[in-house]
Amino acid sequence: MSLNAVQGIISRAVTDTEFREALRTNPDAVLGERDVTPDEVTAIKAMDWSAVSSVGTDVELRVSRFGLVRAAGCK
Secondary structure: OOHHHHHHHHHHHHHOHHHHHHHHHOHHHHHHOOOOOHHHHHHHHOOOHHHHHHHHHHHHHHHHHHHHHHHOOOO
8 A cells, every 4th residue: 555545544534533433443444445554554553543533623623714714704
């Protein structure tokens, strides 16, 4: 698997709460559906899920604020 594909999994984990939770609680099932190496599986399983969740929350908040600003016609 390429670095881009692993980054895609991590990016989705940051932005998709349900995917992140499935990856955290049952990584073998989620990663078994993807073409990842054993080393990549080990690395993903070792991720700091509280940090990933924190980043996801921050992204959601920023997107929400951006949407409110755009809706108000501000730049």
